[in-house]
Amino acid sequence: GAGVSQSPSNKVTEKGKDVELRCDPISGHTALYWYRQSLGQGLEFLIYFQGNSAPDKSGLPSDRFSAERTGGSVSTLTIQRTQQEDSAVYLCASSPPDRGYTEAFFGQGTRLTVV
Amino acid sequence: AQSVTQLGSHVSVSEGALVLLRCNYSSSVPPYLFWYVQYPNQGLQLLLKYTTGATLVKGINGFEAEFKKSETSFHLTKPSAHMSDAAEYFCAVSDGNAGNMLTFGGGTRLMVKP
Numbered sequence: 001g002a003g004v005s006q007s008p009s010n011k012v013t014e015k016g017k018d019v020e021l022r023c024d025p026i027s028g029h030t031a032l033y034w035y036r037q038s039l040g041q042g043l044e045f046l047i048y049f050q051g052n053s054a055p056d057k058s059g060l061p062s063d064r065f066s067a068e069r070t071g072g073s074v075s076t077l078t079i080q081r082t083q084q085e086d087s088a089v090y091l092c093a094s095s096p097p098d099r100g101y102t103e104a105f106f107g108q109g110t111r112l113t114v115v
Numbered sequence: 116a117q118s119v120t121q122l123g124s125h126v127s128v129s130e131g132a133l134v135l136l137r138c139n140y141s142s143s144v145p146p147y148l149f150w151y152v153q154y155p156n157q158g159l160q161l162l163l164k165y166t167t168g169a170t171l172v173k174g175i176n177g178f179e180a181e182f183k184k185s186e187t188s189f190h191l192t193k194p195s196a197h198m199s200d201a202a203e204y205f206c207a208v209s210d211g212n213a214g215n216m217l218t219f220g221g222g223t224r225l226m227v228k229p
Contacts, residue, residue, distance in 0.1 A: 004158070033216065043205060043219035056214060091158060101215045102147060102166055106158030 002026070004107035006092050012113045013082055021077040021110045025094030031101045032075050034067060037109070038088035046090075049075060082114045117142045117208045119220035127226040134178075134193040136223045138206030141187065148189040149207040149217065150180055159205065165189065166211065176200070201227045 005024040013019050025032050034046040045059040049069040060066070064083075069075040079086055089111050093104040122137040140146055147166045151159040163174025170182040180191045189206060203224045207217040 031214070035217075042221050043207075043217075045216045045218070048214050048216055050214060056216070059216075093159075095215065100166070100211070102149075102164055102209075102211075103161055104159075104215070104217065106151075106160070108156070108158045 004092055004094050004105055006090075006107035006110050008110060009108065010111045010113075012115060015084060015114055016081055018078065018080045019082055019112065021079075021090050021092075021112070023075045023077070023092030023094075023107060025073065025075070025092070026096070026105055027073075029094035029096045029105070030072065031095040031097070031104075032069060033093045033095070033104060034075070034077050035091045035093065035106075036061075036088045037091055041088075043091075046077070079112075082112075084114045087112055087114045117146070117210060117218045119206050119208050119218055121204075121206050121220035121223050123223055124221060125224045125226065127228060128196045129228045130198055131195050134191070134196045134200065134225065136191040136204050136206075136225065138180075138189045138191065138220060139187050140189060140206070140208045142208055142210065144210050147209045147211045147215065148180075148182060149209070150174065150178070150189075150191050151205045151207060151219075153203045153205065153222075155202075162191070162204075196225075196227045198227050198229065201225055 032049040048056040064080045067077045089109040091109045093106045095101040118141045150162040165182045206220040209215045
Protein backbone atom coordinates (compact mmCIF):
# COMPACT_ATOMS: atom_id res chain seq x y z
CA GLY A 1 0.00 0.00 0.00
CA ALA A 2 2.90 2.35 -0.60
CA GLY A 3 2.31 5.75 -2.07
CA VAL A 4 4.46 7.62 -4.55
CA SER A 5 8.04 7.42 -3.39
CA GLN A 6 10.67 10.03 -4.24
CA SER A 7 14.36 10.02 -3.52
CA PRO A 8 16.37 11.67 -2.25
CA SER A 9 14.17 13.78 -0.01
CA ASN A 10 16.81 16.50 0.07
CA LYS A 11 19.68 17.23 -2.27
CA VAL A 12 22.29 19.95 -2.04
CA THR A 13 24.49 20.34 -5.08
CA GLU A 14 27.05 22.76 -6.38
CA LYS A 15 26.24 25.00 -9.28
CA GLY A 16 27.21 23.35 -12.54
CA LYS A 17 26.84 19.77 -11.32
CA ASP A 18 24.28 17.30 -12.69
CA VAL A 19 21.58 15.81 -10.47
CA GLU A 20 19.17 12.90 -10.79
CA LEU A 21 15.87 12.74 -8.97
CA ARG A 22 13.95 9.49 -8.72
CA CYS A 23 10.24 8.74 -8.60
CA ASP A 24 8.64 5.38 -7.92
CA PRO A 25 4.92 5.63 -8.72
CA ILE A 26 2.06 3.65 -7.26
CA SER A 27 1.81 0.21 -8.83
CA GLY A 28 -0.74 0.13 -11.64
CA HIS A 29 -0.69 3.88 -12.23
CA THR A 30 0.08 4.34 -15.90
CA ALA A 31 0.30 8.13 -15.82
CA LEU A 32 3.27 9.87 -14.19
CA TYR A 33 3.91 13.59 -13.83
CA TRP A 34 6.71 15.83 -12.64
CA TYR A 35 5.94 19.24 -11.19
CA ARG A 36 8.20 21.89 -9.69
CA GLN A 37 7.31 24.03 -6.69
CA SER A 38 9.36 27.17 -6.19
CA LEU A 39 8.90 30.44 -4.35
CA GLY A 40 9.04 32.52 -7.46
CA GLN A 41 7.00 30.40 -9.86
CA GLY A 42 4.61 28.44 -7.66
CA LEU A 43 3.62 24.98 -8.85
CA GLU A 44 4.54 24.27 -12.48
CA PHE A 45 3.99 21.25 -14.70
CA LEU A 46 7.21 19.86 -16.15
CA ILE A 47 6.60 16.58 -17.98
CA TYR A 48 4.01 13.81 -18.34
CA PHE A 49 4.40 10.12 -19.17
CA GLN A 50 1.54 7.85 -20.21
CA GLY A 51 2.29 4.18 -20.73
CA ASN A 52 4.55 3.65 -23.71
CA SER A 53 3.57 6.87 -25.46
CA ALA A 54 6.03 9.65 -26.13
CA PRO A 55 6.16 11.96 -23.10
CA ASP A 56 4.67 15.44 -23.08
CA LYS A 57 7.72 17.62 -22.39
CA SER A 58 5.96 20.94 -22.90
CA GLY A 59 6.66 22.15 -19.36
CA LEU A 60 10.41 21.57 -19.24
CA PRO A 61 12.02 25.00 -18.71
CA SER A 62 15.23 24.37 -20.66
CA ASP A 63 17.18 21.70 -22.48
CA ARG A 64 19.16 21.10 -19.30
CA PHE A 65 16.11 19.24 -18.02
CA SER A 66 15.28 15.73 -19.18
CA ALA A 67 13.34 12.77 -17.84
CA GLU A 68 12.83 9.15 -18.63
CA ARG A 69 10.58 6.41 -17.45
CA THR A 70 11.85 2.87 -17.63
CA GLY A 71 9.52 -0.07 -18.06
CA GLY A 72 6.50 2.10 -17.49
CA SER A 73 7.34 2.43 -13.82
CA VAL A 74 10.23 4.29 -12.20
CA SER A 75 11.07 7.72 -13.55
CA THR A 76 14.22 9.80 -13.30
CA LEU A 77 14.37 13.56 -13.74
CA THR A 78 17.83 14.78 -14.66
CA ILE A 79 19.02 18.36 -14.44
CA GLN A 80 22.34 19.06 -16.10
CA ARG A 81 24.67 21.92 -15.21
CA THR A 82 22.46 23.02 -12.34
CA GLN A 83 21.84 26.72 -11.77
CA GLN A 84 20.71 28.48 -8.61
CA GLU A 85 17.30 29.13 -10.14
CA ASP A 86 16.79 25.35 -10.29
CA SER A 87 16.48 25.33 -6.50
CA ALA A 88 12.96 24.13 -5.78
CA VAL A 89 10.91 21.19 -4.58
CA TYR A 90 10.39 18.67 -7.35
CA LEU A 91 7.13 16.76 -6.98
CA CYS A 92 6.22 13.54 -8.72
CA ALA A 93 2.64 12.34 -9.09
CA SER A 94 1.02 9.27 -10.55
CA SER A 95 -2.55 8.61 -11.61
CA PRO A 96 -4.58 5.49 -12.32
CA PRO A 97 -6.53 5.01 -15.54
CA ASP A 98 -9.89 4.67 -13.86
CA ARG A 99 -11.82 7.93 -13.48
CA GLY A 100 -9.93 9.34 -16.42
CA TYR A 101 -6.65 10.10 -14.65
CA THR A 102 -8.37 12.82 -12.64
CA GLU A 103 -6.89 11.79 -9.32
CA ALA A 104 -3.20 12.46 -9.03
CA PHE A 105 -1.33 11.08 -6.05
CA PHE A 106 1.73 13.11 -5.11
CA GLY A 107 4.98 12.09 -3.50
CA GLN A 108 6.57 14.13 -0.74
CA GLY A 109 8.99 15.73 -3.14
CA THR A 110 12.72 16.24 -3.45
CA ARG A 111 14.00 19.55 -2.15
CA LEU A 112 16.87 20.61 -4.39
CA THR A 113 19.23 23.34 -3.26
CA VAL A 114 21.87 24.60 -5.67
CA VAL A 115 24.71 26.45 -3.95
CA ALA B 116 -4.46 28.41 -22.17
CA GLN B 117 -5.70 28.03 -18.65
CA SER B 118 -5.01 29.98 -15.50
CA VAL B 119 -6.07 30.00 -11.87
CA THR B 120 -6.22 32.92 -9.46
CA GLN B 121 -6.50 32.41 -5.75
CA LEU B 122 -7.47 35.58 -3.92
CA GLY B 123 -5.55 35.94 -0.68
CA SER B 124 -2.22 34.27 -0.21
CA HIS B 125 -2.95 34.10 3.52
CA VAL B 126 -6.28 33.59 5.26
CA SER B 127 -6.72 33.52 9.04
CA VAL B 128 -9.83 32.26 10.78
CA SER B 129 -10.76 31.37 14.33
CA GLU B 130 -11.38 27.78 15.29
CA GLY B 131 -15.05 27.02 14.64
CA ALA B 132 -15.47 29.81 12.10
CA LEU B 133 -16.39 29.46 8.45
CA VAL B 134 -13.54 28.78 6.04
CA LEU B 135 -13.80 30.37 2.58
CA LEU B 136 -10.91 30.10 0.14
CA ARG B 137 -11.47 31.76 -3.21
CA CYS B 138 -10.54 30.41 -6.61
CA ASN B 139 -11.27 31.82 -10.05
CA TYR B 140 -10.19 30.18 -13.25
CA SER B 141 -9.84 30.90 -16.91
CA SER B 142 -10.32 28.16 -19.46
CA SER B 143 -11.26 28.03 -23.12
CA VAL B 144 -12.82 24.59 -22.70
CA PRO B 145 -15.07 23.11 -20.02
CA PRO B 146 -12.70 22.78 -17.10
CA TYR B 147 -11.98 20.09 -14.62
CA LEU B 148 -11.39 21.75 -11.24
CA PHE B 149 -9.52 20.55 -8.18
CA TRP B 150 -8.57 21.55 -4.68
CA TYR B 151 -5.42 20.11 -3.12
CA VAL B 152 -4.07 20.54 0.41
CA GLN B 153 -0.40 20.54 1.38
CA TYR B 154 0.74 20.07 4.95
CA PRO B 155 4.30 21.13 5.89
CA ASN B 156 6.98 19.00 4.22
CA GLN B 157 4.34 16.84 2.56
CA GLY B 158 3.15 16.30 -0.97
CA LEU B 159 -0.23 17.43 -2.20
CA GLN B 160 -3.39 15.57 -1.24
CA LEU B 161 -6.59 15.77 -3.27
CA LEU B 162 -9.45 17.33 -1.30
CA LEU B 163 -12.10 17.27 -3.99
CA LYS B 164 -12.67 17.58 -7.71
CA TYR B 165 -15.29 18.69 -10.20
CA THR B 166 -15.40 17.02 -13.60
CA THR B 167 -19.01 16.82 -14.71
CA GLY B 168 -22.44 16.55 -13.13
CA ALA B 169 -23.43 18.07 -9.81
CA THR B 170 -21.82 21.46 -9.33
CA LEU B 171 -21.63 21.19 -5.54
CA VAL B 172 -18.84 18.81 -4.71
CA LYS B 173 -18.10 17.37 -1.30
CA GLY B 174 -14.63 16.27 -0.35
CA ILE B 175 -12.65 14.94 2.54
CA ASN B 176 -12.40 16.54 5.99
CA GLY B 177 -15.74 18.33 5.65
CA PHE B 178 -14.72 20.57 2.75
CA GLU B 179 -16.92 21.34 -0.22
CA ALA B 180 -16.75 23.52 -3.30
CA GLU B 181 -19.24 24.79 -5.83
CA PHE B 182 -18.53 25.18 -9.54
CA LYS B 183 -20.14 28.38 -10.80
CA LYS B 184 -19.67 28.65 -14.52
CA SER B 185 -21.16 32.14 -14.77
CA GLU B 186 -18.67 33.43 -12.22
CA THR B 187 -15.77 31.16 -13.36
CA SER B 188 -15.31 30.29 -9.72
CA PHE B 189 -14.68 27.22 -7.61
CA HIS B 190 -14.49 28.49 -4.02
CA LEU B 191 -13.67 26.09 -1.19
CA THR B 192 -15.67 26.19 2.03
CA LYS B 193 -15.92 24.44 5.36
CA PRO B 194 -18.56 25.39 7.93
CA SER B 195 -16.34 25.09 11.00
CA ALA B 196 -12.55 25.32 11.02
CA HIS B 197 -10.40 22.95 13.05
CA MET B 198 -6.84 23.54 14.12
CA SER B 199 -5.84 20.58 11.95
CA ASP B 200 -7.04 22.45 8.84
CA ALA B 201 -4.03 24.76 9.00
CA ALA B 202 -2.17 24.09 5.76
CA GLU B 203 -1.66 25.46 2.25
CA TYR B 204 -4.47 24.99 -0.23
CA PHE B 205 -4.10 24.93 -3.99
CA CYS B 206 -6.80 25.27 -6.60
CA ALA B 207 -6.04 23.69 -9.97
CA VAL B 208 -7.60 23.37 -13.39
CA SER B 209 -7.15 20.96 -16.27
CA ASP B 210 -8.77 20.71 -19.65
CA GLY B 211 -9.83 17.13 -19.09
CA ASN B 212 -7.99 15.89 -22.13
CA ALA B 213 -5.67 12.92 -22.11
CA GLY B 214 -3.08 13.53 -19.49
CA ASN B 215 -5.03 15.86 -17.24
CA MET B 216 -2.01 18.06 -16.56
CA LEU B 217 -2.80 20.52 -13.82
CA THR B 218 -2.41 24.29 -13.82
CA PHE B 219 -2.22 25.50 -10.24
CA GLY B 220 -3.08 28.73 -8.53
CA GLY B 221 -0.57 30.44 -6.28
CA GLY B 222 -1.90 28.82 -3.14
CA THR B 223 -3.57 30.11 0.02
CA ARG B 224 -2.08 29.49 3.42
CA LEU B 225 -4.85 28.93 5.96
CA MET B 226 -4.11 29.75 9.58
CA VAL B 227 -6.52 28.72 12.33
CA LYS B 228 -6.47 30.62 15.61
CA PRO B 229 -7.55 28.96 18.84
